[in-house]
Amino acid sequence: MATRNPNNLPTCASVTHLPPLLAVAARYLAPVQEDDFPEERGLRCALGAHGEGEHQALVRELDGSDNSSAWVAWRGDWGRPGELVIRTRCRARGDRGGCGLYQRHPGDHAFGPVRTAVTPK
Numbered sequence: 001m002a003t004r005n006p007n008n009l010p011t012c013a014s015v016t017h018l019p020p021l022l023a024v025a026a027r028y029l030a031p032v033q034e035d036d037f038p039e040e041r042g043l044r045c046a047l048g049a050h051g052e053g054e055h056q057a058l059v060r061e062l063d064g065s066d067n068s069s070a071w072v073a074w075r076g077d078w079g080r081p082g083e084l085v086i087r088t089r090c091r092a093r094g095d096r097g098g099c100g101l102y103q104r105h106p107g108d109h110a111f112g113p114v115r116t117a118v119t120p121k
């Protein structure tokens with residue numbers, strides 16, 4: 001069963017965990033808005049289905065700017081992200097609003113909110 005994003009395009013199914021150190025760093029970058037921002041949580045790649053290259057997940061939007069957000073990259077399933085990368089938002093716009101990915105992302109645009117948190121089962 002393929003996962004699909006709101007644009008009904010196949011999405012990448014790779015997942016990872018946000019290491020505690022990076023969760024702390026993300027919290028430092030933007031004061032906590034969500035009381036329950038977890039120390040460690042599952043993240044799903046936000047890109048469209050891709051065969052090669054790094055997976056990318058949005059960690060959080062940053063305060064004080066509508067254009068910046070913190071992302072992590074990893075390789076392979078359950079690869080460990082090594083660092084937070086601050087990225088500027090993709091400027092493409094579609095019927096469902098702006099693309100939720102970052103500038104010069106590979107593959108198709110993903111219009112609408114990017115959801116990369118994996119809900120614990």
Ligand SMILES: [Zn+2]
Pocket residue numbers: 012013014045046047050054055056
């Ligand atoms: Zn991916």
Ligand SMILES: [Zn+2]
Pocket residue numbers: 090091092099100101102105108109110
């Ligand atoms: Zn885009």
